Amino acid sequence: MNREARxxxxxxxxxxxxxxxxxxxxxxxxxxxxxxxxxxxxxVVAHAPSADREQLDAAVAAAKAAQPAWAALPQERxxxxxxxxxxxxxxxxxxxxxxxxxxxxKPRHSMATTEVDYAIYWVREVAKRSLxxxxxxxxxxxxxxxxxTPLGVVGAITxxxxxxxxxxxxxxPCLVTGNTMVMKPSPYTPLGTLxxxxxxxxxxxxxxLNIVSGGNEQGRWLTEHPDIAKISFTGSTAxxxxxxxxxxxxxxxxxxxxxxxxxxxxxxxxxxxxxxxTLFDAAYGNSGQWCIAIKRLYVHESQHAxxxxxxxxxxxxxxxxxGMDPDTDLGPIQNSMQFEKLKSLFADVRQQGYxxxxxxxxxxxxxxxxxxxxxxxxxxxxxxIVREEPFGxxxxxxxxxxxxEVVERANDTDFGLAASVWGPDRDAAIDVANRLEAGTVWxxxxxxxxxxxxxxxHKQSGMGVENxxxxxxxxxxxxxxxxxx
Ligand code: NAD
Numbered sequence: 001m002n003r004e005a006r007x008x009x010x011x012x013x014x015x016x017x018x019x020x021x022x023x024x025x026x027x028x029x030x031x032x033x034x035x036x037x038x039x040x041x042x043x044v045v046a047h048a049p050s051a052d053r054e055q056l057d058a059a060v061a062a063a064k065a066a067q068p069a070w071a072a073l074p075q076e077r078x079x080x081x082x083x084x085x086x087x088x089x090x091x092x093x094x095x096x097x098x099x100x101x102x103x104x105x106k107p108r109h110s111m112a113t114t115e116v117d118y119a120i121y122w123v124r125e126v127a128k129r130s131l132x133x134x135x136x137x138x139x140x141x142x143x144x145x146x147x148x149t150p151l152g153v154v155g156a157i158t159x160x161x162x163x164x165x166x167x168x169x170x171x172x173p174c175l176v177t178g179n180t181m182v183m184k185p186s187p188y189t190p191l192g193t194l195x196x197x198x199x200x201x202x203x204x205x206x207x208x209l210n211i212v213s214g215g216n217e218q219g220r221w222l223t224e225h226p227d228i229a230k231i232s233f234t235g236s237t238a239x240x241x242x243x244x245x246x247x248x249x250x251x252x253x254x255x256x257x258x259x260x261x262x263x264x265x266x267x268x269x270x271x272x273x274x275x276x277x278t279l280f281d282a283a284y285g286n287s288g289q290w291c292i293a294i295k296r297l298y299v300h301e302s303q304h305a306x307x308x309x310x311x312x313x314x315x316x317x318x319x320x321x322x323g324m325d326p327d328t329d330l331g332p333i334q335n336s337m338q339f340e341k342l343k344s345l346f347a348d349v350r351q352q353g354y355x356x357x358x359x360x361x362x363x364x365x366x367x368x369x370x371x372x373x374x375x376x377x378x379x380x381x382x383x384x385i386v387r388e389e390p391f392g393x394x395x396x397x398x399x400x401x402x403x404x405e406v407v408e409r410a411n412d413t414d415f416g417l418a419a420s421v422w423g424p425d426r427d428a429a430i431d432v433a434n435r436l437e438a439g440t441v442w443x444x445x446x447x448x449x450x451x452x453x454x455x456x457x458h459k460q461s462g463m464g465v466e467n468x469x470x471x472x473x474x475x476x477x478x479x480x481x482x483x484x485x
Contacts, residue, residue: 013198015095019048019190021055021213022197024062025206028055034215036191039105039332040322040368046103048190051212053221056182059210060227063153063180066207071150071178075130082127082175084203089120089168092199096192100164101323103191105331105369106286108323119168125451126172131472141485148476150178151253152229155222157243158193159235160186160334161289161391166257167193169466170232171200171209177475182210182228184218186235188335223247230254230475234291237415237460244463255464255474258457259389260417261295263410264446265432267403267423268300272307275422276314282420282446284318284373287330288393289338291461292418292440292447296386297397298406304399308377311397312358315373320393322368333369333392342371342392345384349394354379359394381409389415403432411437416458420446439465 020027030049038045051059070078089096097116101108106115137144156170163185174181185193190213197211212218219239223231223246230253233243237258247254264279266272272279283294299307321328333339346362359374374394376385385396400406410419419438423429426444433441439457442448449455449467456465464474 011202013092013095013195013202015092015099015195019046019194019213020198021049021051021059021194022201022209022211023055023059024066024210025201027198027201030055034187036103036188037335038102039334040324042367042369046191048187048194048213050214051218056212056214056218056221056225059182059212060153060155060222060225062207063182063210064227066205067150067152067178067180070175070180070205070208073178075176078176078178079127079130081204081208082172083124085200086120086124086127088199088203089123089196092195093117093120096164096195098324099192099195101331103189104160104163105323105334107325107328107331109326110329111286111331112323115162115165119165122165122451123168123172126176129173129176129451129469129472131177131469131476143483143485145481147479147481148177148473149479150476152179153227154179154181154230154232154475155225155228155252156181156183157219157222157231157233157235158183158185160188161286161291163189164192164196166234167196170234173466173472174232174475175204175208177472179230179475180208180210182212182222184212184214184222187213187215219243220246223252224249226250228252232466232475233257240460240462253474255456255466255471256462257291257455257466258417258460258462259415260291260293260457260461261387261389261413261415262292262418262420262438263296263298263436264294264420264422265298265406265410265436266300266303266307267421267425267429267432268302270300270303270423272299272303272422273310276311278446280311280315280318283395284315284330284393287320287333287371288395289334289391294395294420294446295389296410297395298400298410299397301399301401304378304397308357308375308397312375315358315375318373320370320372330373330393333371336369338391339369339371342390342394345388345390345392345394346371346374348384349374349376349379352379352383354383354385381412387413407432407435411435414460417461418442418457 454468
Protein backbone atom coordinates (compact mmCIF):
# COMPACT_ATOMS: atom_id res chain seq x y z
CA MET A 1 0.00 0.00 0.00
CA ASN A 2 1.46 3.38 -0.89
CA ARG A 3 1.77 6.20 1.62
CA GLU A 4 -1.37 8.12 0.64
CA ALA A 5 -3.44 4.94 0.88
CA ARG A 6 -1.93 4.12 4.26
CA UNK A 7 -2.91 7.53 5.62
CA UNK A 8 -6.46 7.15 4.41
CA UNK A 9 -6.67 3.63 5.83
CA UNK A 10 -4.18 3.48 8.66
CA UNK A 11 -3.68 -0.10 9.83
CA UNK A 12 -5.27 -0.63 13.21
CA UNK A 13 -2.56 -0.73 15.81
CA UNK A 14 -3.15 -3.73 18.03
CA UNK A 15 -3.05 -2.33 21.53
CA UNK A 16 -2.81 -5.87 22.95
CA UNK A 17 0.27 -6.78 20.91
CA UNK A 18 3.76 -6.74 22.44
CA UNK A 19 5.46 -3.36 22.65
CA UNK A 20 8.38 -2.60 20.36
CA UNK A 21 10.80 0.23 19.65
CA UNK A 22 10.29 2.41 16.57
CA UNK A 23 13.52 2.73 14.61
CA UNK A 24 13.80 3.86 11.01
CA UNK A 25 10.14 3.20 10.30
CA UNK A 26 10.27 -0.35 11.66
CA UNK A 27 9.04 -1.91 14.88
CA UNK A 28 12.02 -3.49 16.59
CA UNK A 29 12.17 -6.14 19.31
CA UNK A 30 14.75 -6.13 22.09
CA UNK A 31 16.54 -8.81 24.08
CA UNK A 32 15.82 -7.12 27.40
CA UNK A 33 12.55 -5.79 28.72
CA UNK A 34 11.19 -4.27 31.92
CA UNK A 35 7.89 -4.43 33.74
CA UNK A 36 5.36 -1.62 33.67
CA UNK A 37 2.87 -1.46 36.54
CA UNK A 38 -0.64 -0.21 37.02
CA UNK A 39 -0.23 2.09 40.05
CA UNK A 40 -3.85 1.58 41.11
CA UNK A 41 -3.53 -2.20 41.43
CA UNK A 42 0.17 -2.96 41.59
CA UNK A 43 -0.29 -5.41 38.70
CA VAL A 44 2.13 -5.73 35.81
CA VAL A 45 0.44 -4.20 32.75
CA ALA A 46 3.02 -5.12 30.16
CA HIS A 47 6.68 -5.64 29.43
CA ALA A 48 8.34 -2.73 27.68
CA PRO A 49 11.37 -3.15 25.43
CA SER A 50 14.72 -1.99 26.76
CA ALA A 51 16.87 -0.64 23.92
CA ASP A 52 20.51 -1.64 23.95
CA ARG A 53 23.29 0.73 22.96
CA GLU A 54 23.39 -0.53 19.37
CA GLN A 55 19.65 0.02 18.98
CA LEU A 56 19.89 3.52 20.39
CA ASP A 57 22.77 4.26 18.01
CA ALA A 58 20.69 2.86 15.14
CA ALA A 59 17.81 5.16 16.08
CA VAL A 60 20.12 8.19 16.09
CA ALA A 61 21.66 7.09 12.77
CA ALA A 62 18.18 6.71 11.24
CA ALA A 63 17.16 10.17 12.46
CA LYS A 64 20.38 11.61 11.08
CA ALA A 65 19.93 9.95 7.69
CA ALA A 66 16.30 11.07 7.42
CA GLN A 67 16.85 14.67 8.48
CA PRO A 68 18.19 16.32 5.29
CA ALA A 69 15.30 15.09 3.12
CA TRP A 70 12.77 15.96 5.81
CA ALA A 71 14.21 19.49 6.17
CA ALA A 72 14.25 19.87 2.37
CA LEU A 73 10.50 19.29 2.09
CA PRO A 74 8.44 22.42 1.56
CA GLN A 75 6.95 23.65 4.85
CA GLU A 76 3.42 22.73 3.68
CA ARG A 77 4.46 19.12 3.06
CA UNK A 78 5.86 18.77 6.56
CA UNK A 79 2.72 20.42 7.93
CA UNK A 80 0.60 17.90 6.00
CA UNK A 81 2.56 14.95 7.39
CA UNK A 82 2.16 16.25 10.94
CA UNK A 83 -1.54 16.99 10.41
CA UNK A 84 -1.93 13.40 9.13
CA UNK A 85 -0.21 12.23 12.28
CA UNK A 86 -2.78 14.13 14.38
CA UNK A 87 -5.56 12.36 12.42
CA UNK A 88 -3.96 8.95 12.94
CA UNK A 89 -3.63 9.64 16.68
CA UNK A 90 -7.26 10.70 16.75
CA UNK A 91 -8.28 7.39 15.21
CA UNK A 92 -6.66 5.63 18.19
CA UNK A 93 -7.71 8.13 20.84
CA UNK A 94 -9.78 5.79 23.00
CA UNK A 95 -7.07 3.17 23.25
CA UNK A 96 -4.46 5.81 24.11
CA UNK A 97 -6.66 7.24 26.88
CA UNK A 98 -7.24 3.80 28.40
CA UNK A 99 -3.54 3.01 28.20
CA UNK A 100 -2.70 6.33 29.86
CA UNK A 101 -5.01 5.58 32.80
CA UNK A 102 -3.69 2.05 33.06
CA UNK A 103 -0.01 2.94 33.21
CA UNK A 104 -0.19 6.43 34.74
CA UNK A 105 -3.23 6.19 37.01
CA LYS A 106 -5.05 9.45 36.18
CA PRO A 107 -8.85 9.19 35.87
CA ARG A 108 -9.97 8.07 32.43
CA HIS A 109 -13.14 10.15 32.34
CA SER A 110 -11.43 13.43 33.28
CA MET A 111 -7.70 14.07 33.29
CA ALA A 112 -6.63 11.25 30.94
CA THR A 113 -9.21 12.24 28.32
CA THR A 114 -8.24 15.90 28.65
CA GLU A 115 -4.55 15.09 28.29
CA VAL A 116 -4.98 13.04 25.12
CA ASP A 117 -7.49 15.43 23.52
CA TYR A 118 -5.26 18.37 24.25
CA ALA A 119 -2.16 16.60 22.95
CA ILE A 120 -3.81 15.76 19.62
CA TYR A 121 -5.14 19.30 19.27
CA TRP A 122 -1.61 20.53 19.95
CA VAL A 123 -0.07 18.41 17.18
CA ARG A 124 -2.72 19.56 14.71
CA GLU A 125 -2.27 23.25 15.52
CA VAL A 126 1.52 23.31 15.80
CA ALA A 127 1.64 21.71 12.34
CA LYS A 128 0.31 25.02 11.00
CA ARG A 129 3.06 27.13 12.60
CA SER A 130 6.34 28.14 10.96
CA LEU A 131 9.17 30.59 11.40
CA UNK A 132 9.34 32.71 8.30
CA UNK A 133 12.45 34.46 7.16
CA UNK A 134 12.52 38.12 8.27
CA UNK A 135 14.12 41.10 6.59
CA UNK A 136 15.39 43.09 9.52
CA UNK A 137 17.24 45.80 7.65
CA UNK A 138 17.11 47.06 4.08
CA UNK A 139 18.84 50.07 2.58
CA UNK A 140 19.47 51.09 -1.04
CA UNK A 141 22.44 48.77 -1.31
CA UNK A 142 22.21 46.33 1.61
CA UNK A 143 19.84 43.68 2.99
CA UNK A 144 19.95 41.80 6.28
CA UNK A 145 17.77 38.73 6.67
CA UNK A 146 17.30 36.40 9.60
CA UNK A 147 16.26 32.82 8.95
CA UNK A 148 15.82 29.78 11.16
CA THR A 149 17.48 26.54 10.10
CA PRO A 150 16.90 23.13 11.70
CA LEU A 151 19.40 21.85 14.24
CA GLY A 152 19.46 18.21 13.01
CA VAL A 153 18.63 15.35 15.35
CA VAL A 154 16.86 16.19 18.62
CA GLY A 155 16.92 13.85 21.62
CA ALA A 156 13.75 14.10 23.71
CA ILE A 157 13.43 12.80 27.26
CA THR A 158 10.06 12.85 29.03
CA UNK A 159 8.70 12.28 32.57
CA UNK A 160 5.85 10.10 33.84
CA UNK A 161 3.29 12.67 34.98
CA UNK A 162 1.92 13.77 31.56
CA UNK A 163 3.64 11.31 29.22
CA UNK A 164 1.36 11.79 26.20
CA UNK A 165 1.01 15.57 26.29
CA UNK A 166 4.62 16.35 27.14
CA UNK A 167 5.86 13.90 24.50
CA UNK A 168 3.70 15.32 21.72
CA UNK A 169 4.54 18.88 22.85
CA UNK A 170 8.10 18.10 21.84
CA UNK A 171 7.46 16.13 18.67
CA UNK A 172 5.28 18.62 16.81
CA PRO A 173 7.54 21.73 17.01
CA CYS A 174 10.66 19.64 16.49
CA LEU A 175 9.40 18.08 13.27
CA VAL A 176 7.65 21.15 11.86
CA THR A 177 10.93 23.08 12.00
CA GLY A 178 12.71 20.38 9.95
CA ASN A 179 14.42 18.33 12.63
CA THR A 180 14.11 14.63 13.27
CA MET A 181 13.85 13.02 16.70
CA VAL A 182 14.77 10.17 18.97
CA MET A 183 12.49 10.11 22.01
CA LYS A 184 12.94 8.25 25.27
CA PRO A 185 9.94 8.10 27.61
CA SER A 186 10.09 7.59 31.37
CA PRO A 187 10.57 3.93 32.32
CA TYR A 188 7.47 4.29 34.52
CA THR A 189 5.15 5.23 31.63
CA PRO A 190 6.65 4.08 28.32
CA LEU A 191 3.61 2.34 26.84
CA GLY A 192 1.59 5.27 25.47
CA THR A 193 4.72 6.73 23.88
CA LEU A 194 5.65 3.39 22.28
CA UNK A 195 2.13 3.16 20.83
CA UNK A 196 2.09 6.73 19.51
CA UNK A 197 5.52 5.97 18.02
CA UNK A 198 4.04 2.92 16.32
CA UNK A 199 1.20 5.06 14.92
CA UNK A 200 3.74 7.60 13.64
CA UNK A 201 5.47 4.93 11.57
CA UNK A 202 2.28 4.59 9.49
CA UNK A 203 2.26 8.20 8.42
CA UNK A 204 5.72 9.75 8.72
CA UNK A 205 8.73 8.92 6.53
CA UNK A 206 11.10 6.35 8.09
CA UNK A 207 13.57 7.75 10.59
CA UNK A 208 11.75 11.04 11.22
CA LEU A 209 10.45 9.94 14.64
CA ASN A 210 12.16 7.12 16.51
CA ILE A 211 11.19 5.87 19.97
CA VAL A 212 13.56 3.99 22.25
CA SER A 213 12.45 2.95 25.72
CA GLY A 214 14.60 1.83 28.59
CA GLY A 215 15.76 3.13 31.96
CA ASN A 216 17.65 6.26 32.92
CA GLU A 217 20.78 4.89 31.22
CA GLN A 218 19.21 5.25 27.77
CA GLY A 219 18.57 8.92 28.63
CA ARG A 220 22.22 9.40 29.45
CA TRP A 221 23.25 7.74 26.17
CA LEU A 222 21.15 10.29 24.31
CA THR A 223 22.60 13.25 26.19
CA GLU A 224 26.15 12.05 25.45
CA HIS A 225 25.54 11.17 21.82
CA PRO A 226 27.75 13.15 19.41
CA ASP A 227 25.15 13.04 16.59
CA ILE A 228 22.43 14.68 18.64
CA ALA A 229 22.29 18.46 18.32
CA LYS A 230 19.78 19.27 21.04
CA ILE A 231 18.16 17.73 24.07
CA SER A 232 14.61 18.67 24.89
CA PHE A 233 14.15 17.47 28.45
CA THR A 234 11.25 17.54 30.89
CA GLY A 235 11.84 16.15 34.36
CA SER A 236 13.28 16.97 37.73
CA THR A 237 15.80 19.69 38.46
CA ALA A 238 18.26 17.08 39.79
CA UNK A 239 18.20 15.15 36.49
CA UNK A 240 18.23 18.43 34.53
CA UNK A 241 21.63 19.20 36.05
CA UNK A 242 22.94 15.80 34.93
CA UNK A 243 21.54 16.33 31.43
CA UNK A 244 23.27 19.69 31.20
CA UNK A 245 26.61 18.26 32.31
CA UNK A 246 26.58 15.30 29.98
CA UNK A 247 25.41 17.38 26.99
CA UNK A 248 28.55 19.50 27.14
CA UNK A 249 30.67 17.22 24.89
CA UNK A 250 29.34 18.63 21.61
CA UNK A 251 27.70 21.76 23.11
CA UNK A 252 24.17 20.52 22.59
CA UNK A 253 21.36 23.03 22.64
CA UNK A 254 19.18 22.47 25.66
CA UNK A 255 15.61 23.09 26.63
CA UNK A 256 15.08 22.05 30.23
CA UNK A 257 11.58 22.04 31.72
CA UNK A 258 12.19 21.20 35.36
CA UNK A 259 10.57 21.17 38.77
CA UNK A 260 8.53 23.86 40.47
CA UNK A 261 7.30 24.95 43.88
CA UNK A 262 4.60 27.28 42.67
CA UNK A 263 3.12 29.81 45.08
CA UNK A 264 -0.46 31.08 44.89
CA UNK A 265 -1.10 34.35 46.70
CA UNK A 266 -4.61 35.33 47.77
CA UNK A 267 -4.55 39.08 48.38
CA UNK A 268 -6.55 40.57 51.29
CA UNK A 269 -10.33 40.72 50.84
CA UNK A 270 -10.40 38.14 48.09
CA UNK A 271 -13.86 36.67 47.67
CA UNK A 272 -12.35 33.23 48.00
CA UNK A 273 -15.38 30.93 48.30
CA UNK A 274 -16.14 30.72 44.55
CA UNK A 275 -12.43 30.10 43.91
CA UNK A 276 -12.10 27.04 46.10
CA UNK A 277 -12.89 24.41 43.40
CA THR A 278 -10.41 26.04 41.01
CA LEU A 279 -7.71 26.31 43.65
CA PHE A 280 -8.33 22.71 44.67
CA ASP A 281 -7.98 21.42 41.10
CA ALA A 282 -4.89 23.55 40.55
CA ALA A 283 -3.21 22.06 43.62
CA TYR A 284 -4.49 18.47 43.63
CA GLY A 285 -5.19 17.75 39.94
CA ASN A 286 -3.27 14.68 38.72
CA SER A 287 -2.93 13.95 42.46
CA GLY A 288 -0.52 16.88 42.75
CA GLN A 289 1.90 15.26 40.29
CA TRP A 290 2.13 18.34 38.22
CA CYS A 291 5.09 20.66 37.71
CA ILE A 292 2.79 23.71 37.80
CA ALA A 293 0.52 22.54 40.60
CA ILE A 294 -0.02 25.11 43.35
CA LYS A 295 2.44 23.86 45.94
CA ARG A 296 2.23 26.72 48.49
CA LEU A 297 -0.98 28.66 49.09
CA TYR A 298 -0.62 32.00 50.92
CA VAL A 299 -3.76 33.52 52.47
CA HIS A 300 -3.91 36.83 54.35
CA GLU A 301 -4.08 36.35 58.12
CA SER A 302 -7.46 38.09 58.25
CA GLN A 303 -8.98 35.27 56.16
CA HIS A 304 -6.63 32.38 56.82
CA ALA A 305 -8.60 30.43 59.45
CA UNK A 306 -11.91 30.76 57.57
CA UNK A 307 -10.25 29.82 54.31
CA UNK A 308 -8.68 26.67 55.78
CA UNK A 309 -12.04 25.63 57.24
CA UNK A 310 -13.92 26.12 53.95
CA UNK A 311 -11.18 24.63 51.79
CA UNK A 312 -10.99 21.52 53.97
CA UNK A 313 -14.76 21.13 53.83
CA UNK A 314 -14.61 21.09 50.02
CA UNK A 315 -11.45 18.96 49.75
CA UNK A 316 -12.93 16.32 52.07
CA UNK A 317 -15.54 15.50 49.40
CA UNK A 318 -12.89 14.31 46.91
CA UNK A 319 -12.32 10.64 46.41
CA UNK A 320 -9.10 8.87 45.42
CA UNK A 321 -9.39 5.58 43.54
CA UNK A 322 -8.75 3.55 40.43
CA GLY A 323 -8.79 5.89 37.42
CA MET A 324 -11.03 3.47 35.46
CA ASP A 325 -13.83 4.10 37.97
CA PRO A 326 -15.92 7.10 36.82
CA ASP A 327 -16.48 8.10 40.47
CA THR A 328 -12.76 8.64 41.03
CA ASP A 329 -11.64 12.25 41.44
CA LEU A 330 -7.95 11.56 41.97
CA GLY A 331 -5.84 8.62 40.86
CA PRO A 332 -2.93 6.99 42.67
CA ILE A 333 0.68 8.15 42.92
CA GLN A 334 2.25 6.92 39.73
CA ASN A 335 5.25 4.97 40.99
CA SER A 336 6.79 3.48 44.11
CA MET A 337 9.77 5.86 44.08
CA GLN A 338 7.42 8.85 44.32
CA PHE A 339 5.20 7.00 46.81
CA GLU A 340 8.22 6.45 49.09
CA LYS A 341 9.14 10.16 48.83
CA LEU A 342 5.64 11.10 49.92
CA LYS A 343 5.71 8.65 52.81
CA SER A 344 8.87 10.34 54.04
CA LEU A 345 7.30 13.79 53.68
CA PHE A 346 4.14 12.69 55.50
CA ALA A 347 6.27 11.19 58.30
CA ASP A 348 8.11 14.51 58.62
CA VAL A 349 4.83 16.46 58.86
CA ARG A 350 3.71 14.08 61.61
CA GLN A 351 7.01 14.11 63.51
CA GLN A 352 7.20 17.90 63.46
CA GLY A 353 3.68 18.11 64.85
CA TYR A 354 2.29 20.45 62.18
CA UNK A 355 -1.48 21.00 62.14
CA UNK A 356 -3.16 18.67 59.62
CA UNK A 357 -6.87 19.48 59.33
CA UNK A 358 -7.37 16.95 56.52
CA UNK A 359 -5.72 13.64 55.64
CA UNK A 360 -2.16 13.08 56.84
CA UNK A 361 -2.04 9.29 57.15
CA UNK A 362 -1.15 6.98 54.28
CA UNK A 363 -2.88 3.63 54.65
CA UNK A 364 -0.20 1.23 53.53
CA UNK A 365 -2.43 -1.83 53.87
CA UNK A 366 -4.40 -0.62 50.83
CA UNK A 367 -3.62 -2.00 47.35
CA UNK A 368 -2.16 0.63 45.04
CA UNK A 369 -0.13 3.78 45.68
CA UNK A 370 -2.91 5.80 47.28
CA UNK A 371 -2.27 8.95 49.27
CA UNK A 372 -5.12 10.85 50.93
CA UNK A 373 -5.91 14.46 50.10
CA UNK A 374 -4.00 16.31 52.80
CA UNK A 375 -3.89 19.92 54.01
CA UNK A 376 -1.14 21.23 56.28
CA UNK A 377 -2.14 24.35 58.20
CA UNK A 378 0.52 27.07 58.38
CA UNK A 379 3.74 25.05 58.74
CA UNK A 380 6.97 27.08 59.13
CA UNK A 381 8.68 28.48 56.04
CA UNK A 382 11.72 26.26 56.56
CA UNK A 383 9.67 23.04 56.78
CA UNK A 384 10.23 20.34 54.16
CA ILE A 385 6.61 20.60 53.03
CA VAL A 386 7.17 24.28 52.13
CA ARG A 387 10.72 24.00 50.76
CA GLU A 388 10.41 20.81 48.66
CA GLU A 389 8.33 19.93 45.62
CA PRO A 390 6.04 17.24 47.12
CA PHE A 391 4.51 16.02 43.84
CA GLY A 392 1.54 14.57 45.69
CA UNK A 393 -1.92 15.53 47.02
CA UNK A 394 -0.65 17.56 49.98
CA UNK A 395 -0.75 21.34 50.27
CA UNK A 396 0.52 23.79 52.90
CA UNK A 397 -1.81 26.77 53.43
CA UNK A 398 0.26 29.59 54.88
CA UNK A 399 -0.79 32.81 56.61
CA UNK A 400 0.85 36.16 55.86
CA UNK A 401 0.52 39.69 57.20
CA UNK A 402 1.95 42.12 54.61
CA UNK A 403 2.00 42.03 50.83
CA UNK A 404 5.74 42.85 50.72
CA GLU A 405 6.35 39.99 53.11
CA VAL A 406 4.39 37.45 51.04
CA VAL A 407 6.23 38.47 47.86
CA GLU A 408 9.53 37.88 49.61
CA ARG A 409 8.41 34.51 51.00
CA ALA A 410 6.94 33.39 47.66
CA ASN A 411 10.25 34.21 45.94
CA ASP A 412 12.38 32.53 48.60
CA THR A 413 13.00 29.36 46.59
CA ASP A 414 15.42 28.08 43.98
CA PHE A 415 12.42 27.24 41.78
CA GLY A 416 10.68 29.72 39.49
CA LEU A 417 8.30 27.80 37.25
CA ALA A 418 4.91 29.48 37.69
CA ALA A 419 2.80 31.37 40.22
CA SER A 420 -0.65 32.86 40.59
CA VAL A 421 -2.10 35.92 42.28
CA TRP A 422 -5.74 36.33 43.22
CA GLY A 423 -7.45 39.48 44.41
CA PRO A 424 -10.34 41.91 44.09
CA ASP A 425 -8.19 44.73 42.65
CA ARG A 426 -6.79 43.51 39.34
CA ASP A 427 -4.10 46.19 39.10
CA ALA A 428 -2.87 45.53 42.61
CA ALA A 429 -2.74 41.82 41.74
CA ILE A 430 -0.82 42.53 38.53
CA ASP A 431 1.62 44.61 40.54
CA VAL A 432 2.30 41.60 42.78
CA ALA A 433 2.50 39.32 39.72
CA ASN A 434 5.21 41.57 38.29
CA ARG A 435 7.25 41.07 41.43
CA LEU A 436 7.07 37.26 41.46
CA GLU A 437 10.09 35.41 40.08
CA ALA A 438 8.50 32.82 37.77
CA GLY A 439 8.30 32.00 34.09
CA THR A 440 4.50 32.26 34.04
CA VAL A 441 2.28 34.20 36.43
CA TRP A 442 -1.51 34.01 36.21
CA UNK A 443 -3.78 36.65 37.74
CA UNK A 444 -7.30 35.62 38.78
CA UNK A 445 -7.03 32.55 36.54
CA UNK A 446 -4.66 29.62 36.36
CA UNK A 447 -3.17 26.92 34.14
CA UNK A 448 -4.01 28.53 30.82
CA UNK A 449 -1.65 27.31 28.09
CA UNK A 450 -1.68 27.99 24.39
CA UNK A 451 0.09 27.06 21.18
CA UNK A 452 1.38 30.64 20.90
CA UNK A 453 2.13 31.17 24.59
CA UNK A 454 5.75 30.52 25.62
CA UNK A 455 6.16 28.41 28.74
CA UNK A 456 9.36 27.91 30.71
CA UNK A 457 10.98 28.22 34.10
CA HIS A 458 13.11 30.86 35.79
CA LYS A 459 15.93 30.05 38.20
CA GLN A 460 16.38 26.28 38.66
CA SER A 461 13.00 25.46 37.12
CA GLY A 462 14.57 25.34 33.72
CA MET A 463 16.19 26.85 30.75
CA GLY A 464 14.54 28.03 27.57
CA VAL A 465 10.87 27.69 26.74
CA GLU A 466 8.44 25.39 25.00
CA ASN A 467 5.53 26.62 22.85
CA UNK A 468 5.01 29.93 21.13
CA UNK A 469 7.32 31.40 18.52
CA UNK A 470 10.14 31.30 21.07
CA UNK A 471 9.54 27.59 21.62
CA UNK A 472 9.70 26.89 17.88
CA UNK A 473 12.87 28.97 17.60
CA UNK A 474 14.55 26.76 20.19
CA UNK A 475 14.46 23.93 17.66
CA UNK A 476 16.45 26.04 15.19
CA UNK A 477 19.70 27.88 14.59
CA UNK A 478 19.39 31.59 13.93
CA UNK A 479 21.04 32.28 10.60
CA UNK A 480 21.83 35.83 9.53
CA UNK A 481 22.22 36.45 5.83
CA UNK A 482 23.53 39.80 4.53
CA UNK A 483 24.05 40.82 0.99
CA UNK A 484 24.99 43.77 -1.11
CA UNK A 485 22.22 44.66 -3.52
P1 NAD B 1 13.12 12.52 36.35
O1 NAD B 1 14.06 13.66 36.25
O2 NAD B 1 13.36 11.49 37.37
O3 NAD B 1 13.04 11.73 34.96
C1 NAD B 1 12.69 12.37 33.76
C2 NAD B 1 13.28 11.60 32.61
O4 NAD B 1 14.70 11.67 32.67
C3 NAD B 1 12.93 10.11 32.58
O5 NAD B 1 12.67 9.74 31.25
C4 NAD B 1 14.20 9.47 33.09
O6 NAD B 1 14.38 8.13 32.65
C5 NAD B 1 15.25 10.37 32.49
N1 NAD B 1 16.56 10.34 33.16
C6 NAD B 1 16.84 10.01 34.43
N2 NAD B 1 18.18 10.13 34.67
C7 NAD B 1 18.73 10.58 33.52
C8 NAD B 1 20.05 10.94 33.14
N3 NAD B 1 21.07 10.86 34.00
N4 NAD B 1 20.24 11.39 31.89
C9 NAD B 1 19.22 11.52 31.02
N5 NAD B 1 17.94 11.17 31.31
C10 NAD B 1 17.71 10.71 32.56
O7 NAD B 1 11.69 13.20 36.50
P2 NAD B 1 10.29 12.49 36.73
O8 NAD B 1 10.29 12.00 38.14
O9 NAD B 1 10.02 11.54 35.62
O10 NAD B 1 9.27 13.72 36.58
C11 NAD B 1 8.90 14.53 37.63
C12 NAD B 1 9.64 15.85 37.57
O11 NAD B 1 9.40 16.47 36.31
C13 NAD B 1 9.12 16.85 38.60
O12 NAD B 1 10.20 17.53 39.20
C14 NAD B 1 8.30 17.83 37.77
O13 NAD B 1 8.16 19.10 38.34
C15 NAD B 1 9.06 17.83 36.50
N6 NAD B 1 8.20 18.29 35.40
C16 NAD B 1 8.43 19.52 34.85
C17 NAD B 1 7.62 20.00 33.85
C18 NAD B 1 7.85 21.35 33.24
O14 NAD B 1 7.30 21.61 32.18
N7 NAD B 1 8.65 22.21 33.83
C19 NAD B 1 6.56 19.22 33.39
C20 NAD B 1 6.34 17.98 33.98
C21 NAD B 1 7.18 17.52 34.97
